[in-house]
Amino acid sequence: MIEISNVRKNYGDTIVVRDVSLQIPRKGITSIIGPNGAGKSTLLSMISRLLPLSAGTVTVDGLDVTTTPSDVLAKRLSILRQDNRVGSRLTVRDLVEFGRYPYSKGRLTAEDRAQAARAIGFLGLEALADRFLDELSGGQRQRAYVAMVLCQDTDYVLFDEPLNNLDMKHAVGMMKLLREAADALSKTVVLVLHDINFASCYSDYIVAMRDGTVVRHGSPQEIMTSEAIREIYDMEVEIQETQGRRISIYYT
Template identity: 65%
Template sequence: MIITSEVTKSYGTSCVVDGVSLTLPKGGVTSIIGPNGAGKSTLLSMVSRLMSMDRGTVTIDGLDVSKTSGDVLARRLSILRQDNHMTARLTVEDLVSFGRYPYTKGRLNADDRVHIANAIGYLDLTALSGRFLDELSGGQRQRAFVAMVLCQDTDYVLLDEPLNNLDMKHAMGMMRLLRKAADELGKTVVLVLHDINFASWYSDHIVAMKHGKVAAQGPAKQMIRPDVLSGIYEMDIKVHEIGGQLISVYYG
């Protein structure tokens, strides 16, 4: 379970995350949504210790992320950032092998090789394992980065806008893979999303942020409602349902 308590981050006089206290459930998929500048990515960066907090605490299964050693934390939590570009010319297999670094510090053993092969296969990249990243499509490259994160074999997987620069087909494929990882591998997947439809279709729990605070949170069905979403995004949002099943969210 991830618990944040009064987590705060400011830049000068601008408070980007303002005293956020949250309990994120263990297991399943949790999506963090909200308008641009709501503090979503900053919050995720502080949860994963990529960014320091000005105030507050974050614990993961009781471990204080600010005080836990990097080796211990890296075996519990993995993160895929937005800016996941690599300047080195690496193959898919090279990239995915980085996920084993917390365990063997680059000295790969037979067990690591099994984890690497499994992660590559899980993301349907086996045929591309020897290809260089700059030879892949955007969707294939993003799958390779997710394979690296899964290869780290952590209970918690955090992803900051993993659908960026993906077309509809590849975005849907990515969300299906993340849903599958939560269901089949028992991962707790927490991701920042801009697309409300994808959040509604694939999430168990949704956290909505606005102006650096938590505006609302709860099960997807409770959150994907016109009265909730319209207030968060400050615009008229409609939810289309047939027989009680959510079909789409659109703006009108």
């Protein structure tokens, strides 16, 4: 379980995340939603230690992310950021094998290569494994990055806006893959998402933020109500249930 206690992030006098306390359950998909500037990506970055905390604590299965050695934490928690700066002349296989660095320290074993092959297969990238990243479409590249993160083989996998630059078809495909990773691989997947319909359809738990605070958290059924969406986004929606999930269909 990820436990967040009184976490704050400020830059000078500007508070970006304000005294957030929260428990993210093990396994399944948790989506963090909210308007632009709500503090979603900042909170995710603090959970993963990409950003230092101004106050508070974050623990992952009891490990304090601030004090736990990097090589230990990297075997429990991984993250895919929005801005991935990796050389474009790497092949897909090279990229995915980077996910084994916490274990191999750059000297790949047979097990490391087997893990990479499994991740490539899981994302359906076998035919592209020896292609360079700059030869791929945006959707193919995003799948390669996801394969790299899954190859790290951590219990907790964090994704900051994984649907960025994907069209509707590829976004649906990506969410199905993340759902399968949570179910088939028993991962705890934590996502920052802008699309509340995707959050509703694929998540087990939703955390809603606004102005640096958590305003709602619970199941999709609890979050996808007209009252809750009004509080989160300050707008009116009508809600309809489809195939057992509540989705937004109309903005007023």
